[in-house]
Amino acid sequence: MTKTVSDFIIEQLAVWDVKYVFGLPGTSALGLVEAIRKSNQLQFIQVRHEETAALAASAYSKLTGEIGVCLSIAGPGATNLITGLFDAKMDKTPVIALTGQVKRTFIGPGTFQEIDQEALFNPVAVFNKTICTREQSKELTSLAIKYACTCQGVAHLAVPNDVQKEEWTEQPVSKENFIPLTRILPDKEVILEAQRLLNQAQAPVIIAGFGAKEAQKEVLALSEKMDAPVATTFRAKGLISEFHPYSLGALGKTGSPVARKIVQRADLLMVIGSSFSEQTSVPLDKDIVQIDLNPIHLSKTTPVKLPLWGDSKTTLRAILDGLPAKKNASFIESMAKEKQSWLEKIKQEADAREIPIRPQYLVKTLEEIIPEEAIITIDVGDNGFWMGRNFRSKGQTLLMSGYLGTMGFGLPAALAASLAYKDKKVFCLTGDGGFTQVMGDFLTLVRYNLPVVVVVFDNRELAMITVEQKSEGYPVFATELQPLDFVGFAHSAGGIGLQVNTPEELQPALKEAVHSNKPVIVDVLLEPRRIF
Structure with missing residues (x-):
């Protein structure tokens, strides 16, 4: 079978131990997608939205230290990657973004789905090039890897549709001695x-x-x-x-x-x-x-x-x-003494009698149930506040969007974590606001049989924004969220849904979720106010 430029790019990524490419197929990227399909070293993870692909690639890299890779079509697919890539940029983690591009003859006049992708990726990427000829593919792919790893950031390669399919029999560059290992020690x-x-x-x-x-x-x-x-x-x-x-x-x-x-x-x-x-x-x-x-x-x-x-x-x-x-x-x-006083306070805050359930009680119960070797992904929102303040980690790996602080990070990160460490239980702790931004990719967990436990801090409110509005003297506005049947959604997607409305229901539901071999949504109805 004739080898193509796309085959070469994917083989070069495989040399660098890339195992997964998160993305969506489409016309301008079909050559690259076909190369992944034929590869026996890389797996294509089909997501429902390109933002999930980029966030998952960023999370995978943060968690493993290896290169994360995402892929999209030209135009709208490329623009959808940007939020996730900025997460990688700001948290300094190596990610390679592969995008399709229209045929070379159509670059410039403004054809269907043709945008200036180099201009789009310039603010987010440490390396940003278009492979215009097959002869460029070897050097530019190698440089993309080198820049991503040494600069700890995003490298972007756009590959025009016609270049992807050109015959190219060049062999990939060896990983050995390509990037020297260094340890820096002060005088x-x-x-x-x-x-x-x-x-x-x-x-x-x-x-x-x-x-x-x-x-x-x-x-x-x-x-x-x-x-x-x-x-x-x-x-x-x-x-x-x-x-x-x-x-x-x-x-x-x-x-x-x-x-x-x-x-x-x-x-x-x-x-x-x-x-x-x-x-x-x-x-x-x-x-x-x-x-x-x-x-x-x-x-x-x-x-x-x-x-x-x-x-x-x-x-x-x-x-x-x-x-x-x-x-x-x-x-x-x-x-x-200060610590003991603090521990007594958070114990009192976790009142098991209150309905709606207090977030502190949910966090205390999660602390008791989540295994020490588990991976916890934390979305941005009030759920993050309570996890940072009240949750006592036993040494579990925690994963979050740091400097960018983007809502919707939790689920894509859990997807990546479950693929990277199949022997560990993964928990996604998210608010109803953050989860609904990316909930379509719960279907991706079901598709790949990844038994992630998604715990929704369901306060039916953008509660952190409510607090910020009050602290700045503004009236509370546009923070109320329409209720959603998360349990029904989980079942319709092929997963498991568990509803928790009272404190007595919480521990049994979480224990059931921990032992499930399917993706689970545990919807916990919470008190939205911060009651200390």
């Missing part, structure tokens, strides 16, 4: 200064961000050696078990009050892999030792006491080597 003098500052601190606190995800053991080792409590950013929640005595939970607007209190009492902050988002609200009036692989993030908004340019794992190991152990008894004792 010895800087490591020694970090050790000195840690050693003299009487109330050190560690703030671990998503950039510390590969250094979980090292973060915990430093915490225990230095008697230093650990707060995480919301995106890094679950980096260490929040049942550990030194865990403070998440810091920031979507976090616990105890984390804010203890961080404010610190005399030194060790900030690891955090970009100093306003959502985290790292206090800048403290002495800060900062570790980051991205030098742009070092002293990002104001100079810190000691910036260390290096990857978290290697740098922390160097700091730990030769660092004397110490005790900060009075600081740890005050932290433990």
Whole structure:
């Protein structure tokens, strides 16, 4: 069988261990889709909307560290990818977007579904090219992979319909030595200064961000050696078990009050892999030792006491080597008291007698039921607020839209997680607002037999927006949501639907969902107000 440019592109992606391509077929991309169909290494995951394809590719990459790939037709398919690709761009994760394009002779005059795709993708992509000849396919595909991986961002390749089908027998480029593996370690003098500052601190606190995800053991080792409590950013929640005595939970607007209190009492902050988002609200009036692989993030908004340019794992190991152990008894004792008071408060908030069910009770029940090895995808909305504030992670992997904060992320992320880790239970925690933006792709879970548990925080309201309107002195407007029969939808899609209206129904429904071998929607009718 004659090999084509499309075959070459797909074979090159396979060399880089790409396993899935999320997308929708269409006229201008049929050559690429056919190449995937023929491949015995890649699987095409047909979604219901291109936004889901891009969000799933972004989530897959965040979760696995591998390249995520999405595909669309020219024109409207390409425009539908943009939200998901901006999620990848802003959270710095490697994704390749493949788009079809009209035949070369039609590029420019303005034919059917022909838009300026390079102009469209310029704001979102670190690499953005059209493969205009078969001879370009080898170099441009390789460069797209290199840019996506080294710049940790989106690379876009548009392939005109006629180029896709041209004969091309070139062999793909080997992955070996294509991108050198590097570990960045600060100078010895800087490591020694970090050790000195840690050693003299009487109330050190560690703030671990998503950039510390590969250094979980090292973060915990430093915490225990230095008697230093650990707060995480919301995106890094679950980096260490929040049942550990030194865990403070998440810091920031979507976090616990105890984390804010203890961080404010610190005399030194060790900030690891955090970009100093306003959502985290790292206090800048403290002495800060900062570790980051991205030098742009070092002293990002104001100079810190000691910036260390290096990857978290290697740098922390160097700091730990030769660092004397110490005790900060009075600081740890005050932290433990604050923490105990906080735990008692959230226990009281989770009142099992209230109807409608309080979000705190739902979160407490999820905490008890979700397995330690599970993957949890969290959508944007009031459900995220309650998960950040009240949920205590046992070390589960949490996945969310970080800097972009797009509603609708939860379901596509759960789709990607269930494909990436078929041996783990995946939970999608979403509001009724976020879920209805992408609920068509519950059908995709059914199609590929992915037993995701979708828990809908059903308050029939854009509750977070209601809170924001009230806090800014506006009247509540346009936040009420039309009720929907999610249980009926689940059944009609071929999945399972479970309705929960009272606290007594909640635990049995969640347990049934956990043991199901089909996709499940658990619709939990909730109190929309924030009652503390």
